[in-house]
Amino acid sequence: MSRLLQTSFLPSTTSLHPRTGASSVPGFRVNKPRIVHVRAKIREIFMPALSSTMTEGKIVSWVRSEGDKLSKGESVVVVESDKADMDVETFYDGYLAAIMVEEGGVAPVGSAIALLAETEEEIADAKAKASGGGSSGGNSQSPPPVSSTTAEAPVAVEKKVSVSVPSPIASAVHPASEGGKRIVASPYAKKLAKELNVELAGLVGSGPMGRILAKDVEAAVAGGGAAVKTEVATVAPAVAAAGGGVELGSVVPFTTMQGAVSRNMVESLVVPTFRVGYTINTDALDALYKKIKSKGVTMTALLAKATALALAKHPVVNSSCRDGNSFVYNKSINIAVAVAIDGGLITPVLQNADKVDIYSLSRKWKELVDKARAKQLQPQEYNTGTFTLSNLGMFGVDRFDAILPPGTGAIMAVGASQPTVVATKDGRMGMKSQMQVNVTADHRVIYGADLAQFLQTLASIIEDPKDLTF
Template structure:
């Protein structure tokens, strides 16, 4: 059942030929099916929406900041197991990653800092994790405030609430413009690694790739399979240096690879 055989192909071809014979002659260049389905009129000039304009200004402002990037490979077997165990209670992987990041930032406050005037920087008093979300017509970053202090279950409920409000375009300014550190996760699309652009006024943004089964060698020389993900952090080099990011990523890896503190 469901198997395609020769007579199916022949019947389809005959039906297509009949449909073409009955259709009126084309008077313009055919529009690709994908474009037509999306309601896109090819060849037209489309002005930026208010959101796209804001994103454009932020991206241009970002170009004035001297940034650098550091990547790290993190084993996720323990995190995956924890997620499988508690996702039925409403816990999301986004909340787990945000919580782990926030706990690591507690130990590395300079990575949670921000520079706005080019002459000084601020050690932020709160750890507010902004998470990039694609919505119709653009991109927005709902903020999980005080993510280091909120328990994982409350954090997950808050994240769902923020996403629902973002998609309904009902977020209040303080719910998207108070982030001190940003996460951008394309892992759910199968992307294994990428770089993110630093939001103005913040110290760092972390790009998270998909966790994938990987053949690895242990310290004793044995070969095994582990789930691993690539993270890449883009940081403001006026404030944060290579050693700062390296230490932060080591701490983050320890938390994710032994995630017992994420549920307390």
């Protein structure tokens, strides 16, 4: 669901003076008509807060242009928050009179990014207001320095293809796109490309850091999408070969998401934490996974479900302390799972994981991952976690520690399940699959005994996982 733009009035007043005068008829008195004030409605469109941690937003693309007529609920701009790209809608009918923060510009939450006029006649007044105080709307980010080799490639594309590229600030390959394997485009551009049957892989983006915008799709259609695809294919490999997608020695500013991650990590340093590790046998869990994998069940969902069931028995581990003076026993058990995406990290949330069956939980997880990678998660899908899982086991990592996200009580780092030689109950040597989990917790609320008991419960659930499929 798209977010709605916040607006406020910038009233302008004019006075209408009707003709007045004394009556020519003796004995009759004509009352002087009152002055009528007409208030023209010019509204400021503010940078909305798309998440609880968002302090500023970047304009990815303007869906509409200055002078366009807008209807209530219509998408106007795509904003990159600290977590996702979101189409933002307007609350009111009117005209997009003046854009105060251009594409690629950054504005603090609550600052004006555009003006909305109620009538066409007020557009000129709005433009005058914008030119008089537009500097408060936000600062346009300076493009990062690029080498002459990187900068020349888009210029060559511009000469060969009739696609408008305002300024060659980056190579055709987006630095966060893994050497061009993934397509970086605004949500509206993807939607438009699907409607117009345009292949995004063949376009050069004119947005920040090479992001494909809606106007790039429209330009490709106007100039011939096939030609664009052919010409770009001859240039992109050269750019990738020149530097492998990364220019060594270059200084790259944080993306909005990376900036948010940085702030959260620094904020977490003020919380007194401690860590407890535990080794869990996974033979039974592995066997269950093999049995139900064909039904769409994921290992992530199994781990989230097991964790949620254990948290239900140890609510203090699911609690959180925000003010340093009290803590909250959270009503719901919402498992946030860390996912690496292009240019950052995000934690999609499996809500009420203790109450949802494993099959529905797996389907929901796949949906969340797809939305996360497309930067289409809604705030409630990534900022409502009460306990976090971070799993590096798929990379062969056997153990690691995780940093506690601000506002939560604990995070669990999950390592790989590996065959291990162990002593059996009868004193013989045997082979078992084991994984190491390490929990980082807020020591103001959660104590060592709390974590020890929670991990014992978690181990018993994983080692006898019959309850996971109920």
